[in-house]
Amino acid sequence: MQSRNLLIVAGAVLIGLIAVLFVNGVFSGVEKRQEQIAEANRMVRVVVASQDLAFGTPVSSQNVRLVNWPANSVPSGAFTSIEEATKARVALRPIISGEPILASKVSGANGRATLSANLPVGQLAFSVPISEITGAGGFIRPGDVVDVLVTRKIPGEGAQDTDKMTDVVLESVPVLGIDQVSDENKTDPAVGKTATLQVDTYGAQKLALAGQLGVLTLALRNVADTTTGSRGTVIGRDISASRYFIPDRRNSVVTARPAPAMAAYRPPMPGGAPQSRPMPTGPSMTVVRGTRSSEEGILHGF
Secondary structure, X not given: OHHHHHHHHHHXXXXXXXXXXXXXXXXXXXXXXHHHHHHXXXXXXXXXXXXXXXXXXXXXXXXXXXXXXXXXXXXXXEOOOHHHHOOOOEEOOOEOOOOEOEHHHEOOOOOOOOHXXXXXXXXXXXXXXXXXXXXXXXXXXXXXXXXXXXXXXXOOOOOOOOOEEEEEEEEEEEEEEEOOEOOOOOOOOOOOOEEEEEEOHHHHHHHHHHHHHOEEEEEEEOOOOOOOOOOOOEEHHHOHHHHOOOOOHHHOOOOOOOOOOOOOOOOOOHHHOOOOOOOOOOOEEEEEEOOEEEEEEOOOOO
């Protein structure tokens, strides 16, 4: 009887231990989940733009504000105080309202808006001359992507001024600015005299040489189109109309027809026999005298 009671007590203790462990596990899981939720909901103060900021706009307390931002998703370079974000800084890129002010989008303290601050490492800004024709009619604006073509005279001693060729110099080149405008928000068509392109050192060398060899033309392309590849050289015969031509009639040579040879004279045959008239070897005409006709040669008077 006593042993039976001991077994009952031991079983009860074991069940109690299991219940305690289960309850502790449940509460531990709840606490961990609560900690995760609290961490996810933990907020920090981040400086954002209170209005749209264009390129070169000074960052001040009038155009920025502090907002709560999830601590686990704060972007790199964000400012957490207005004093730090407004130390004589200017916007280097367009910033929309509600967007965090990042160190990569504004100048350094006491800085100014410069194009060089927007250039990635290893990239250069290179300007080329353009016109209404070579600049896509003024529709190329900062932020667009273009292909650069060069048209020049075909090399060779026998080439004439009309013997031209066109090559693709560079493809998918970002446009940094047109004339002195580098604001990507300015999208109205405008005819400029220069286009500033973003290229590497080798691309800048190619543009410098191509500009000396011929006329550069910018072709506007879709920003999302990333296909590139050599398209070869285009010459005059690749254009269908160039298969037809009219020679210079002024150089045509008129060949004179030689004068007809005169028939040799033959003396009368003895006996008064009638002499047959020689047949003319050149142009002739039929002469009728009464009932008789004969072929007479035609002489050139001059």
